[in-house]
Amino acid sequence: MTESAGSAESNVEPGLSVYDAIRRRRDVRAEFTGMPIAADVLERVLGAGHCAPSVGNTQPWDFVVVRDPRTLDRFADHVADARLRFARSLPDERRQTFDPIKIEGIRESGMGVVVTYDRSRGGEHILGRHTVDDTGLFSAVLAIQNLWLAATAESVGVGWVSFYDESYLTELLGIPEPVRPIAWLCVGDVAEFQQVPDLERLGWRGRRPLADAVHLEKF
Numbered sequence: 001m002t003e004s005a006g007s008a009e010s011n012v013e014p015g016l017s018v019y020d021a022i023r024r025r026r027d028v029r030a031e032f033t034g035m036p037i038a039a040d041v042l043e044r045v046l047g048a049g050h051c052a053p054s055v056g057n058t059q060p061w062d063f064v065v066v067r068d069p070r071t072l073d074r075f076a077d078h079v080a081d082a083r084l085r086f087a088r089s090l091p092d093e094r095r096q097t098f099d100p101i102k103i104e105g106i107r108e109s110g111m112g113v114v115v116t117y118d119r120s121r122g123g124e125h126i127l128g129r130h131t132v133d134d135t136g137l138f139s140a141v142l143a144i145q146n147l148w149l150a151a152t153a154e155s156v157g158v159g160w161v162s163f164y165d166e167s168y169l170t171e172l173l174g175i176p177e178p179v180r181p182i183a184w185l186c187v188g189d190v191a192e193f194q195q196v197p198d199l200e201r202l203g204w205r206g207r208r209p210l211a212d213a214v215h216l217e218k219f
């Protein structure tokens, strides 16, 4: 977008276009450098998450920033067990494809941002959730996508880890009822962004063509 001459000061921060950020975004696992990210960058990335739309404007998310190496170690050990359980559940051929795939960068990133969902936020009468209860959860997930794209625009990597038991993570971080952890995001400085998703590069599953996902008039 070009600014017209004499216009008021722009609020738009310089950086990638939203399309560039969408194209560049990757789930990062192996490319974390371990270098800390600057406090102002983290603030902007979390701020972007916090700008997400939400049902009834409930803003049901919270962000728990975890840097204590002992917590990272404990969570990484738990995730390693969950990975093993999944590997063992696979038929031989799938297991061979899965084995070399890295599924987290918990220690290497040096930081986890755990996004939680609080169903009780906003009280009982949630405008828009009375018909579709999942809209609360959808809202928290939108905060994650905002955060992920903003991080990409800042050249910060994000990797979503879901190989965990919810009750374990709830206890590990002292998350009170009825708040649920919905994602552990490894967040950190990266050497590079892969151009092709790991799961596609390593033969697990590729992307569907857009034409297969678009339906006209009826499903």
Ligand SMILES: Cc1cc2nc3c(=O)[nH]c(=O)nc-3n(C[C@H](O)[C@H](O)[C@H](O)COP(=O)(O)O)c2cc1C
Pocket (backbone or CB within 6 Å): 025, 026, 027, 028, 029, 102, 103, 104, 160, 161, 162, 163, 196, 197, 198, 199, 200
């Ligand atoms: C809800 C959700 C959970 C995910 N859980 C994991 C995970 O536990 N481990 C992992 O390596 N990647 C995980 N991913 C990342 C996906 O594997 C990744 O987004 C997908 O392969 C496409 O790659 P891309 O994000 O680089 O485009 C998760 C992604 C989402 C949206």
